[in-house]
Amino acid sequence: MKVTVVGAGAVGASCAEYIxxxxxxxxxxxLDIKEGYAEGKAMDLMQTASxxxxxxxxxxxTNDYTKTAGSDICVITSGIPRKPGMTREELIGINAGIxxxxxxxxxxxxxxxIIIVVSNPMDTMTYLVHKTTGLxxxxxxxxxxxxxxxxxxxxxAEALGAPISDVDGMVIGGHSDKGMVPLTAHAxxxxxxVSEFLSEERLEEVKQATKVGGATLTKLLGxxxxxxxxxxxxxxxxxxxxxxxxMFPCSALLEGEYGLDDLCIGVPVILGKNGIESIVEIELSDxxxxxxxxxxxxxxxxxxLLEL
Numbered sequence: 001m002k003v004t005v006v007g008a009g010a011v012g013a014s015c016a017e018y019i020x021x022x023x024x025x026x027x028x029x030x031l032d033i034k035e036g037y038a039e040g041k042a043m044d045l046m047q048t049a050s051x052x053x054x055x056x057x058x059x060x061x062t063n064d065y066t067k068t069a070g071s072d073i074c075v076i077t078s079g080i081p082r083k084p085g086m087t088r089e090e091l092i093g094i095n096a097g098i099x100x101x102x103x104x105x106x107x108x109x110x111x112x113x114i115i116i117v118v119s120n121p122m123d124t125m126t127y128l129v130h131k132t133t134g135l136x137x138x139x140x141x142x143x144x145x146x147x148x149x150x151x152x153x154x155x156x157a158e159a160l161g162a163p164i165s166d167v168d169g170m171v172i173g174g175h176s177d178k179g180m181v182p183l184t185a186h187a188x189x190x191x192x193x194v195s196e197f198l199s200e201e202r203l204e205e206v207k208q209a210t211k212v213g214g215a216t217l218t219k220l221l222g223x224x225x226x227x228x229x230x231x232x233x234x235x236x237x238x239x240x241x242x243x244x245x246x247m248f249p250c251s252a253l254l255e256g257e258y259g260l261d262d263l264c265i266g267v268p269v270i271l272g273k274n275g276i277e278s279i280v281e282i283e284l285s286d287x288x289x290x291x292x293x294x295x296x297x298x299x300x301x302x303x304x305l306l307e308l
Contacts, residue, residue: 001025001241004071004110006102007078008032008041008060010223011118014230015075015237017045020056022234024241027057029071032078035062069109073237076102076129079119081224087177091120092305099125100132107133114139114275116236117251118229122175124302126251126264131308138276142251144175145266147232149249151213152182155206156189160197166190171210172249172266173295180211180266181291186282239271252276258284260296263303 003019005012008030016028032038042060049055061067068074079095099119106113115135117126126142133140148171157164169187173179184203187194195203209216217225239246250269254260257279258267268280284292 001073002027002029002071003237003241004029004031004068004074004106004113006031006068006074006076006106007119008034008038009077009081010226011081011229011233012075012077013041013045014226015077015118015233016041016058016230017048018231018234019237020045020049020054020058021052022238023054023056024238025056027059029068030058030060031063031065031068032060033063038062065105065109068106071106071110071113073116073240074106074110074113075116075118075233075237076106076125077118077233078102079125084219084222086218092124092302095119095121095125096128096306099128103129103133107135114141114240116141116143116233118143118233120175121302123179123251123264123266123299124306127253127299127303128306128308130253130264131306137253137255138274140253140264141236141269141271141275142175142264142266143229143233143236144251145171145249146236147229148175148180148182148210148213148266150228150232152187152206152210155209155213156187156194159202159206160189160194162189167194169194170249170268172268173292174265174299175251176295176298177212177215179295179298181288181295182207182210183284183288185285185288236271240273240275243273245270245272245277247271247280250276252279254279257281258292259289260292263296263299265292265296265299 030038038060173181270277
């Protein structure tokens with residue numbers, strides 16, 4: 001199992017680290033355009049192998065896509081990160097060109113690969129990969145929902161005063177501050193609905209804190225977060241590599257599901273060796289359907305800024 005991560009910055013390096021530590025891949029290739037950067041990150045990570053007990057080989061490359069040949073899964077994290085006050089949508093002009101070039105270069109050397117898109121605005125970048133590569137829809141996955149759901153569960157556990165292992169919940173919709181649809185009505189604490197423990201007002205606070213989760217960290221850190229995004233990617237990669245058939249909310253190309261068509265947006269999917277094995281349609285309340293429709297309209301508006 002060979003995995004390539006394009007972009008050796010904070011998110012890409014964290015992604016490579018978590019994949020290596022889980023020890024399911026034979027090789028992780030880190031690639032970056034900055035001379036020596038990926039090689040340095042790979043060397044630093046390999047020097048943790050004996051300490052962290054993994055045998056995954058991590059190699060680095062400066063923009064040499066031949067080193068990525070034969071990758072089973074490729075992760076695209078490249079592009080400029082958000083800065084304080086910047087929306088994910090404002091990144092589109094720069095990142096679209098980067099993602100288009102990267103995806104075509106990866107496929108040239110790994111025609112059977114599955115691509116996971118992390119670059120923002122993530123739903124639109126995932127849609128761009130669909131429109132420009134011609135890969136089957138099951139082989140292109142946007143990461144956002146897995147990260148947003150992790151942030152949702154963190155906020156739920158905080159509100160409940162419960163261990164995170166007790167909490168389950170999911171965020172669908174667009175990977176943006178306005179587009180996220182945290183499913184509070186479906187969230188549970190050890191199978192009991194969280195509404196049994198939390199008031200509507202407190203649940204609304206959790207919902208809003210989740211939606212601005214990325215912006216909150218950007219304001220605190222001065223750049224995008226990296227630990228949780230890296231962990232979210234590694235979870236998707238492992239589910240595919242190990243054919244786990246796990247359910248994650250991911251940005252997938254919809255063709256009628258949830259009443260939506262010709263866009264990529266976060267919905268529950270089953271991930272296995274073929275990438276997206278199936279899209280899961282769950283029952284939504286009228287309010288959730290309205291929020292999902294509004295989210296889709298926002299994503300389509302951003303998609304309209306692409307030069308396809």
